[in-house]
Amino acid sequence: MEYVTLNNGVKMPQLGYGVYQTPPEDTEKCVLTAIQNGYRSIDTAQAYGNEEGVGEAISKCGVPREELFITTKIWITNAGYEKAKASIEESLKKLKTDYIDLLLIHQPFGDYYGSYRAMEEAYEEGKVRAIGVSNFYPDRFIDIAHFAKIKPAVNQVETHVFQQQKEAKKYLEKNHTQIMSWGPFAEGRNDYFNNPVLKEIGEKHEKSVAQVALRFLLQSNVVVIPKSVHENRMKENFDVYDFELTKDEMKKIEELDTGKSLFFSHYDPETVEWFMSIL
């Protein structure tokens, strides 16, 4: 397992396991299986409706709590100081833990400055080991990084071979904020698992497209949290430390970047209206 050191000195596994769209009733089993296969970092969110499943798994897995790294995120409906503060307590309860390793603002909507103040307070009280944001595009990120008392340790954004976040990374690096990828496989979009460039490189290393894609992100200093409900894929996605991509292979994959989202843009008013409509 390799770790990154966040801007407050906290160590975080560079490879973890995500549970977005994992049904709540399957989450405990999936997370237990992931932990049995070596994963130590688990990424959930209030909005996923499966924090309880993660909590059950971490309390039953037999791995000491301090060896695990648990991330959750405050949803838009809990934005604002008072609501965010209450929601942190609720997440702690659901996760069956005294502390959260990394707490993020899920989306830059609503009174997220109020949320951030509640998060800073929880951090100072020792309920949270690191705080940060998610889906903050460079404009929103620069704003909060400048005005917040505690600089975000992490920004979790869509990052994969087709959206490498080259521009955003410049501003994250300037502020010593770690980039964390969501959707490292873009959930399979763009025929991801059949990409010819990734396939050809994989054949040379006797590795799958998924493994090459993760290796690329790891070698690009990105934290990754691939999701799978299947044990064979959990194993496959974890088995990425016995090979290295050459400079030439990294360059070829860099050329796959389109600089665009495969999902949506927070700069698009229709996307923002859609977020408001689901609240």
Ligand SMILES: NC(=O)c1ccc[n+]([C@@H]2O[C@H](COP(=O)([O-])OP(=O)(O)OC[C@H]3O[C@@H](n4cnc5c(N)ncnc54)[C@H](OP(=O)(O)O)[C@@H]3O)[C@@H](O)[C@H]2O)c1
């Ligand atoms: N902050 C945010 O707004 C945000 C947004 C999205 C995601 N996230 C986080 O990031 C994590 C990862 O992103 P994601 O779940 O959206 O997508 P992802 O990890 O890019 O892709 C997951 C999809 O790929 C499949 N898959 C996984 N491993 C595979 C393999 N080795 N070969 C073939 N198919 C494979 C999975 O299927 P099976 O499960 O059927 O195996 C699933 O359909 C999430 O779980 C969540 O924790 C955060």
